[in-house]
Amino acid sequence: MGVHLNWVVGPGVSETDTNYYDVVIAGGGITGLTLAAALRRTALRIAIVDQNQAAAVTDEYALRVSAINHHALQLFEAVGAIEAMVRLRVSPFREMHVWDSTGVGQIHFDSAELGLDTLGYIIENNVIQHALLAVIDQTDTIDCLCPETIAALDVQQRLKRVDLVGGKSLTARLVVGADGANSFVRQAMGIELLRQPYQQQAIVCTVATEYDHQQTAWQCFSPAGPLAFLPLANGQCSIVWSLDQPEAENILALDQAAFEARLEQAFEYRLGSVKAVSPTAMFPLGHGHIENYVQPGLALIGDAAHTIHPLAGQGANLGISDAACLADVVSEALQSRRQWSALHTLRKYERRRKGANRLMEVSMTAFKQLFGNNNPFLAELRNTGLNLVDRATPVKQALIKQALGKI
Ligand SMILES: Cc1cc2nc3c(=O)[nH]c(=O)nc-3n(C[C@H](O)[C@H](O)[C@H](O)COP(=O)(O)OP(=O)(O)OC[C@H]3O[C@@H](n4cnc5c(N)ncnc54)[C@H](O)[C@@H]3O)c2cc1C
Numbered sequence: 001m002g003v004h005l006n007w008v009v010g011p012g013v014s015e016t017d018t019n020y021y022d023v024v025i026a027g028g029g030i031t032g033l034t035l036a037a038a039l040r041r042t043a044l045r046i047a048i049v050d051q052n053q054a055a056a057v058t059d060e061y062a063l064r065v066s067a068i069n070h071h072a073l074q075l076f077e078a079v080g081a082i083e084a085m086v087r088l089r090v091s092p093f094r095e096m097h098v099w100d101s102t103g104v105g106q107i108h109f110d111s112a113e114l115g116l117d118t119l120g121y122i123i124e125n126n127v128i129q130h131a132l133l134a135v136i137d138q139t140d141t142i143d144c145l146c147p148e149t150i151a152a153l154d155v156q157q158r159l160k161r162v163d164l165v166g167g168k169s170l171t172a173r174l175v176v177g178a179d180g181a182n183s184f185v186r187q188a189m190g191i192e193l194l195r196q197p198y199q200q201q202a203i204v205c206t207v208a209t210e211y212d213h214q215q216t217a218w219q220c221f222s223p224a225g226p227l228a229f230l231p232l233a234n235g236q237c238s239i240v241w242s243l244d245q246p247e248a249e250n251i252l253a254l255d256q257a258a259f260e261a262r263l264e265q266a267f268e269y270r271l272g273s274v275k276a277v278s279p280t281a282m283f284p285l286g287h288g289h290i291e292n293y294v295q296p297g298l299a300l301i302g303d304a305a306h307t308i309h310p311l312a313g314q315g316a317n318l319g320i321s322d323a324a325c326l327a328d329v330v331s332e333a334l335q336s337r338r339q340w341s342a343l344h345t346l347r348k349y350e351r352r353r354k355g356a357n358r359l360m361e362v363s364m365t366a367f368k369q370l371f372g373n374n375n376p377f378l379a380e381l382r383n384t385g386l387n388l389v390d391r392a393t394p395v396k397q398a399l400i401k402q403a404l405g406k407i
Contacts, residue, residue, distance in 0.1 A: 210272025
């Protein structure tokens with residue numbers, strides 16, 4: 001597109017100053033890098049600041065993986081990152097099987113029934129980052145300041161000032177907080193995320209299983225918490241096991257054989273015996289959503305604006321959609337020569353994304369409550385419900401459309 005307006009940027013600052021950027025993106029995680037890649041053709045000068053560099057991709061699968069849905073894959077394709085992702089390593093999954101450990105309720109989704117090749121890809125978070133960085137590296141208008149930590153952000157002036165721990169000060173017309181659940185930018189904007197802890201931790205680990213995973217994403221719901229086995233292209237699975245804090249700590253304290261035995265039992269031996277092939281790690285879980293994503297010259301995307309339970313694997317997908325939407329809104333304003341960083345422009349992004357993000361947060365919290373409960377009435381309800389939905393084609397299709405990111 002290459003449309004760039006020559007604004008008077010502010011007293012004492014010109015567009016040619018090396019520390020002036022049109023956009024500073026705080027956070028080079030999945031959402032921050034998606035935004036930068038989606039803005040690559042605007043000719044805006046962009047800086048990405050992250051306190052860490054993306055972890056190297058090695059022969060071993062990384063512990064953090066995400067189930068990326070069709071909509072997000074299309075957005076990656078649009079920014080030119082999908083080929084690099086596939087080259088690095090992706091694991092397509094074609095079916096999804098969900099069941100309730102307290103009864104006989106189950107639901108099964110098959111991509112073939114929907115006329116699709118896959119339901120999505122399991123991709124390591126660092127693979128996504130490296131593929132997006134490869135796109136960004138080809139763009140001379142984007143600088144990656146990583147590793148660099150944001151020490152202070154002055155949000156008062158029209159032109160924002162971003163002070164880095166390394167001593168540099170950047171000025172920017174638009175600062176985007178893509179800096180995760182404990183967002184520094186959000187705090188500088190004076191916005192409190194009422195993040196409600198689930199008092200649960202997610203244990204993640206890579207495992208080898210006795211039986212083939214059949215390119216199926218498996219999820220077992222029990223009152224202790226959901227347990228997912230996500231299929232990897234080398235035949236192993238990446239697990240996400242959400243448990244109440246004390247139980248998670250007990251499980252992590254077990255020796256390897258006892259850990260594997262507990263995991264096999266919790267997974268009802270669906271894939272036979274299980275062998276841990278990586279270390280384990282634990283992540284605290286919570287959910288929250290802010291009212292206002294934007295202020296003049298400031299916007300929040302991804303986990304900085306909303307966090308949800310990973311049980312349906314949607315957090316990163318929502319963040320990717322936020323990033324693409326903000327890039328669209330800014331690009332549209334640039335093309336029609338409107339003020340691309342003004343509040344009325346940024347509000348368009350907020351209006352387009354808030355409903356979908358809110359719906360997902362509320363649905364995941366309701367799901368978590370319905371399935372994380374020993375009440376026999378609720379157990380009966382969810383078992384009957386799962387089986388009914390499994391047989392009711394229109395409801396099932398509506399559910400799968402939501403999971404694929406198509407509604
Ligand atoms: C166990 C688990 C499993 C999950 N599985 C899935 C899944 O299958 N599918 C899915 O869609 N989602 C999943 N999610 C959710 C997903 O991981 C998150 O929603 C997503 O990673 C958020 O991306 P983000 O870029 O918004 O934030 P983050 O990934 O948190 O990135 C924020 C970045 O900002 C940087 N940063 C923070 N503060 C500063 C600062 N002051 N200065 C400089 N840099 C800073 C950090 O270093 C980081 O790189 C899962 C989450 C968990 C916990």
